[in-house]
Amino acid sequence: MLDAFALSDQGCIRTNNEDYCAVRPDLGLYVVADGMGGAKAGEEASRLAVDTMVEWIEASPRRDSQVLLQAVEEAHRRVMAASRSDASLQGMGTTLLAALEIGEELSIVSVGDSRAYLFDGAVLQAITQDQTWINEVGRSLGLDEESLRNHPMRHVLTMAIGATSPLTINYYAIRLAAQGMLLMCTDGLHGVVPENAVEQILQEGTLETQCRRLIEAARAAGGPDNITAILLRAPLNGA
Secondary structure (H helix, E strand, C coil), X not given: CCEEEEEEECCCCCCCCCEEEEEECCCCEEEEEEEECCHHHHHHHHHHHHHHHHHHHHHCCCCCHHXXXXXXXXXXXXXXXXXXXXXXXXXXXXXXXXXXXXXXXXXEEEECCCEEXXXXXXXXXXXXXXXXXXXXXXXXXXXXXXXXXXXXXXXXXXXXXXXXXXXXXXXXXXXXXXXXXEEEECHHHHCXXXXXXXXXXXXXXXXXXXXXXXXXXXXXXXXXXXXXXXXXXXXXXXX
């Protein structure tokens, strides 16, 4: 079983928190979502998506990649149905990032731009690919990184739970080495705190201390969005 800790913060600008997460070591399941569509709608989309993931995995008699993908599809269906049935929720959607322990592997699914990173004690390595205009269109146009960082389309998603159909789910399978770490976060962290600063934070302290320092770093950088971080660490020698 992995060691885990999660923390979420509304940031310095937003008056509400549209991020939502779940840490369920008993299920081997870890999920984070970043809702959109306005205060009530964004909060509802992220909560419904995460709660659906937990419910689906909890009810399943097995743990495998197919069940994980089915859980994402069900989350998509429920968010879309809620949006269609309630005028105040129309247009809502959410990113979704989930990791499921399957044997010695972690299966990871991603929709949108919440990210998963591997940390080996020194270097942070992105695992997931953002489903955004910047990543899928902007870079193919040859725009440099500075232009991309300031582009008016930088926050536009090309895929989101409940908001785009058909749904494309990115899937990854990894193994955590002893004491290796996985960081799962929303763009209130990865879009604000430089990767070298994250690496420094992850080099020492407990998971709780590291999560708190990540949130503090995002807030110190202006905290323009909600901030959520989940840290997972493999025990030493698989203990």
